[in-house]
């Protein structure tokens with residue numbers, strides 16, 4: 001397997017808070033990796049560091065063997081690592097089409113303004129094709145602010161995919177989406193991902209979604225990776241059951257697990 005992303009002893013503190021410590025994770029080509037962990041376990045911090053949104057306090061991040069530390073989010077995106085956000089990062093008062101055209105503009109190198117939509121016949125045709133792939137073409141002329149949550153999420157993910165990333169990082173792709181629509185959303189995303197051949201790492205709280213779509217699972221606890229392995233194995237891991245998925249999450253000050 002070809003290693004795409006590799007983190008070595010990655011760490012991040014916020015004052016006295018350790019948001020990430022000693023994160024050693026490798027993401028290989030074609031993998032679908034789920035990420036679980038209770039609130040505050042460090043999942044978003046990890047994604048923010050890998051995508052250039054947050055500088056680590058220490059450690060290393062390699063993409064295809066080369067350091068990407070210090071690169072801006074846009075440089076990381078152009079290198080081949082794209083992401084979606086917990087709250088979709090869209091322009092709410094613009095149409096879906098304009099949001100897509102702006103995203104195309106951001107992909108282009110050169111002097112083009114970040115916020116000037118790349119509006120030409122070819123881009124508009126491409127936008128329609130893209131939205132059809134995600135089943136949301138009917139929303140093309142709508143203002144983003146009027147979209148149902150599931151459509152916003154799909155649009156955000158579609159925009160993350162336009163650069164045909166080698167790695168796609170999804171921060172809670174199904175959060176805020178009705179239970180009945182979660183699988184349909186994930187089916188759509190996975191179909192697109194499979195056709196582009198991207199590796200995917202997705203943060204998810206819904207264990208049914210994790211069980212259905214991830215082949216490998218990372219369990220975060222207290223800023224560390226508590227377990228990393230095939231999904232079924234990690235889900236049946238005693239430490240994971242105790243500290244991540246089990247009832248012990250409800251107590252106010254959980255005892256420290258042995259950081260294996």
Ligand SMILES: Nc1ncnc2c1ncn2[C@@H]1O[C@H](COP(=O)(O)OP(=O)(O)OP(=O)(O)O)[C@@H](O)[C@H]1O
Pocket residue numbers: 014017018019037038039040041042043044045046
């Ligand atoms: N910008 C920040 N300033 C201060 N503390 C932060 C900041 N970002 C994250 N933290 C802290 O770092 C820890 C990890 O947060 P993070 O958002 O990565 O967790 P998470 O696993 O993504 O949680 P959630 O499931 O709630 O999104 C938490 O204690 C959080 O309060």
